[in-house]
Amino acid sequence: MDVEADSGRQLPLLPERQPLGDVRRSGHVHERPDRISEEVTGVIEDVLAFIIEIDKLKGVLRKVKPLGLERYENPAEHTWQIALLAWSLEPFAASPVDMNRVIKLLLVHDIGEIDTGDTMAFVTDGAAERKSAERVAIERIFGLLPAPRRDEMIALWQEFDDEVTPEARLAHAADRAMPVLLNLANNGQSWRENGITYERVVKRVGPQIDAGCPALWQHLKRRLAEENANGWFGIRP
Numbered sequence: 001m002d003v004e005a006d007s008g009r010q011l012p013l014l015p016e017r018q019p020l021g022d023v024r025r026s027g028h029v030h031e032r033p034d035r036i037s038e039e040v041t042g043v044i045e046d047v048l049a050f051i052i053e054i055d056k057l058k059g060v061l062r063k064v065k066p067l068g069l070e071r072y073e074n075p076a077e078h079t080w081q082i083a084l085l086a087w088s089l090e091p092f093a094a095s096p097v098d099m100n101r102v103i104k105l106l107l108v109h110d111i112g113e114i115d116t117g118d119t120m121a122f123v124t125d126g127a128a129e130r131k132s133a134e135r136v137a138i139e140r141i142f143g144l145l146p147a148p149r150r151d152e153m154i155a156l157w158q159e160f161d162d163e164v165t166p167e168a169r170l171a172h173a174a175d176r177a178m179p180v181l182l183n184l185a186n187n188g189q190s191w192r193e194n195g196i197t198y199e200r201v202v203k204r205v206g207p208q209i210d211a212g213c214p215a216l217w218q219h220l221k222r223r224l225a226e227e228n229a230n231g232w233f234g235i236r237p
Contacts, residue, residue, distance in 0.1 A: 050144040056114045063190045064182045075110040086174035092215040095166035105160040105171040108153050112137035173212025176205040188232030195234035
C-alpha cells in the first residue's frame with residue numbers, strides 16, 4: 001500500500017544521524033540504547049564512578065544540627081537546602097543572576113570536603129593551606145569525569161571561590177545565611193557549642209550576605225541583634 005498516495009500528503013523525512021565523534025571531547029551524544037558504542041560505555045562508567053565517589057560527602061559532618069535531630073548535618077544536605085534558598089531569594093539578589101548557574105555553583109562548592117572535611121567559617125588559621133588542599137581534592141574528584149564536564153565543574157568551583165560574579169555572590173549569600181537561619185531556629189546551637197560570639201557572626205557573614213542579597217542581610221541583622229539579648233551566642237573568651 002502506497003501510504004503517501006493514499007493520504008495525499010508527503011511524509012516528513014527523518015534527519016540523518018550525526019556521527020558520534022569524540023564523546024570525551026564534545027561531552028554530548030544522543031544514541032539509541034541498542035547502538036551505544038564502547039566509547040560511550042566508557043564515558044558512562046566514568047560518570048557513574050564520579051557519582052558514587054561524591055556519595056562520600058554524606059559522611060562528612062558539619063557543626064550545625066538539622067532541626068529536631070541530635071546528629072549533625074552533612075554537606076550534601078546543606079547543598080540541597082542552600083540551592084533552594086538561593087532560588088527562592090532570586091528576586092532579592094543584589095544583581096540579576098542566571099539562576100541555573102547559581103545552582104550549579106552551589107552543587108559543586110563543597111565537593112572538596114570529601115577529602116578535606118568541613119571547617120567552620122569562623123576558623124581563619126591555616127586558611128591558605130586548607131584552600132590549597134581543597135583545590136587538590138576537587139581536581140582529584142572532578143578528574144573522574146570526562147574532560148568537558150571535568151573542566152566545567154572545576155571552573156564553577158573556582159568561580160564560586162573567587163566570589164566576583166553576581167551568581168557567585170548570591171551563592172555565597174545563601175551559603176553563609178543557612179547556618180545563621182538554623183542557629184536562629186535552634187537557640188544558637190552551634191554558636192554556643194563552639195564559643196562563637198555575636199560580634200564574630202556579624203563580622204564574618206554580614207559582608208558576604210549583604211553583597212549577594214542585601215534584603216536578606218537586613219532581616220538577619222535585626223534577628224541577630226534580637227537574639228543576642230537572649231544569650232544564643234557563645235561566651236567571649
